[in-house]
Amino acid sequence: MSNLNTTTGKVSLKNPVLLASGTCGVAGHEFEPYFNLSELGGIVTKSLSIKPRDGNPAPRVVEIPGCGMLNSIGLQNPGIEYFVKNELPYLIKKNATIIINIVGETVDDYAGAVNFIRDKNEISAIELNLSCPNVSGGLDFSQDPKKAFTLISEMKKLTKIPLWAKLSPNVTDITEIVKASVDAGSDGVSLINTVLGLAINRWTKKPALPRATGGYSGPAIKPIALRMIWDTHKKFPNIPIIGIGGIHTADDAIEFLLCGASCVQIGTANFVNPKASIEIINGLKDYCEKNKLNSISEIVGAAHHLVTLSGA
C-alpha cells in the first residue's frame, strides 16, 4: 500500500489534501452529507478576526466564463471568540486536522485573535491570512516585507503552534515576502491567495462587483500559483510550501507537489463539486500505486531535479 502520510514542516498530515480557507464554510459542517472531515489532510477555517465581520453586500461573486470566478465576500465571519466556543468543539469532535486561519487589519487585531487559541493543542497550525484584498487601506501585510516580518515575529512570540503565512500573488517578487516571513519564524508559506481582478458588466456598463475589484480564483490562476511555488522552492528548497490555486483534480495536485509544495489546499473546486477533495485523495492513492511510491512526499520538488521519475 502506498503512503499518503506527509509532513509540512512540523505538521504531520494524514494526506496532503486540505480544504482552503473561505471555501468550506466557517468550519466545514456543510460537508457532512458527503464525507467525514477526518478523511482529509486537514481543514483550514474561514478567516477569523478579533471582532465578527458582516462582509460586503451582494452581489459578492461573478463568474469568469471558462476561467473561474471573482469574489468580494468581505471576510464575513463570526469572530474568533464565537468560533472557539461554538465551532472548534465540532471540529475536535469530528477528529479533523485543524488549521485556524486568522485575519486582521492591525498587528493588535491578529494578536488578539491568536491569544484565543495560542495554547490549544488540538490545533495543528495557524494560517495567517496576510492578504485581504477586500479590505481597504493601502498596502497590506502581504505586500510589504517589513510589515510581514513584524506581524509574524509578534505572532511567533505568542504561540508555539506552527505558523503558516498565507501570501498574496499581487506583488512584484513573491520570494522577498517569503524570505521576510521565514526570517520572522514562519513554519511554512501558503501560496497563493486570490489574484486581484475586475469584471465589467456590459449591460449595466459598470463593474460587476459593487466594490469594483475582487479576488480571482479557479482554473485560470493555477499557472500563476505554480510559478510562485517554483520561484520559492528554487530559492528556498527547505521552506515548507502549502500549494493553493485552481486545483480541481489529482493531476493538478501532483503538478503542485512536483513543483515544490508539500501539501495542497482545494478552494473553488469545492463549489463545483463538494467531493472534489476526496476524489483528489483517491487519485493520489492511485498515483502512488501506479508509480510504486512508498510515500507521496518522494515527488515533492521533483520538477526541479534533472532526473526524470519513471512513469511520472
Place this chain on the structure above:
Amino acid sequence: MSITRSLIKAKLTDNAELGKGYYVSWFHAPEITKNIHPGQFVMMESGQYLLRPFSVYETKGENAGFLYRVIGGGTSFLSKLKIGNEVLIHGPLGKGFTFPENKNKPILIVAGGIGIATFPLVARVASENKYKIKTLFGARSKNDLICTEELKKYGEVESITDDGSSGRKGLVTELLTTELNKNKDQEIFVCGPTPMLKSVIKVCNEFGVIAQVSFEEYMACGYGVCMSCVIKANGKYLRTCVDGPVMRSDIVAV
C-alpha cells in the same frame, strides 16, 4: 442536515420549448424526485464553470423537470441538450415552502416573471393535500405568462402584465393589495426577481401579514460553503442557499 441529498449524473429524457425562449428540461433523477420538497432547488452543471441553481418545476415518476428562460450561457447550453446527454445534478438543496398546519387556511401564490417556475410543483402538492390555492402572476408581457393553464388545474389564476398585452396592465402588488383587502388570513408564497420581492414584502408589512418568500440570489456553490448568496435578515447576512431560498418576510430588510 438533510442526508437525502445527492450528487448524480442525470440523463436528459426530454427537452421541450414552451415558446418565446422558455424551455422545460426533464432528467431521469429518482434521487431528486424521491426527496424533493416543494420550493427546494438543485445546482446543475450547465456547460459553464460554476453550476447553476434551478427550482424543481415538476416531477413525473422518476423524472424531474426544470423550467427556465434562456438568458445566458448556462441556460442556452441546457436548452440545446439532446436526449441521453448527462449533466451533474446536486440536490435537493435549501429550505422549501412550509404548508400551513391549518388545512383550511388558503394558500396564495404570488409570482413574478420566471419565479413562476417554482410553483407548479408547490401547487400540485398543496392541492393533493386539499389546500385551497389561488395564484397571482405578474409578467412583462403576454408571452411571459407561462404555466397559467397548468396552475388553473389547482385553483384560480389572476395575471397582470407590465405592458397590458394580456389582462390588466400593472404590477402584481396591485393584485396582492386587492386580495389582502378581501382576506388577510391566507398563507402567502412568493417568488420572483428581487425588486418584486421587496415590493411584495412592503405590501405584506403594511397589512401586518408574514409571507414565505423565495429568494433567487446569485449562488456559486448552493450548499453553504462560499457565502456568496446573502441577503440581510435579522440584521445579519444570511445565506439564501441554506437558510433559504424560502425565508419569512418579517426578518428580511427591505
